[in-house]
Amino acid sequence: MKTSFILLLFLNLFELHSGLFRRHYYVNDHKKWNDAQKHCRDNYDDLSTVSHPDLQTLSTNPALTDNKYWIGLYADNIWKWSEGGTATINYWKGGQHNPSNDRCGYADKTDSKVDDDQCSSEKTFYCMEDYELVLVKQESTWEEALDYCRQNYLDLAILYSAVVMTEAKNNSTNAQTDELWTGLRFLSGHWFWVNGENLQYEAWSGGGEPQCPAMNQRCGVYHRQEMAWKPEDCEKKLNFLCVNRKN
Structure with a gap:
């Protein structure tokens, strides 16, 4: 069994500047649909809740092996989402x-529309996870920020897409x-994210990844004015962004 993910952004309607991002x-x-839901x-x-624009994105995933895949849609007198709600x-x-x-309910990748089938039919499927970025307004070194995020949330923020940069x-x-x-950290000759992911998406200030930065410039910041990444002194005291699963 293979799994691939696609990242989408959706906005919390009740708090300004408090968006979430969803991984599918x-x-x-x-x-079968029930077994997919349990998985x-x-x-x-949960099984994925999707809009039509979401389906258009999910249906272009090169990892898709079938034209039809389950989403979190089912009938119970009315159509409902697996995560709850009409x-x-x-x-x-x-x-x-x-x-x-x-x-x-399943989606058809050929037209990004929804159809329905017997729930006992077997199909591939999309699952989802919801995350949020959390701003911590205390001034800390990079190591102190890392420890704080791991103790109180999941980790320091991993800004690995344009979607998460927007967030x-x-x-x-x-x-x-x-x-x-x-x-973002530089060790052993390369930049990487603290969760182990490599830099497939990049947003460096100045247009390029800093090669072999100075010893005091080996931690990565998000610069608010430039909306870009920059290398910085790891001992500098700054606010920071953590990432957390949205309950």
Whole structure:
């Protein structure tokens, strides 16, 4: 079984500058809808809740092996999402579908629309996890920030996509320092994220990754004004961004 992920941003409607980002994981394993739901709840948060634009993104995932994949949509007198709440769908294939018993929703990658099938049918599927960035307005060194985030949240922020960079911009509005620590570090000749991920996406100030930075410039910050990454002295006292799972 192989899993790949796609990152999407969605906004919390109740708090300005408090957005969330959602990771969707494609699971290349054929399961009945209920079994797919259990797999997602055991290993992630839930089967994926999606909008039509989300489906257009998910359907372009090169890891997709089938045209049809389960999402978190099911019938219980009305159409509902697995994570909870009524599903209002205006992107059905062939028009609105009646919420008949034992019917579950899947997406078709050929047109990014939703259809339904017997829940006992076996398909690959998408799971999701929800995350948020947390601004910590205390001035700390990079190591102190790392320890604080790991003790109180998940980790220092990993800004590995344009989506999460947008969230960093929105969530750092009230920061007390122009630069904020992130989970970006230089060791053994290369930059990497503290969760072990390499830099596939980059947003360096000045347009390029600093090669062999000075010994006192080997921790990475998010610069609010430039909306970019920069190398900085690890002993500098700055505010910082942590990442946390959204409950």
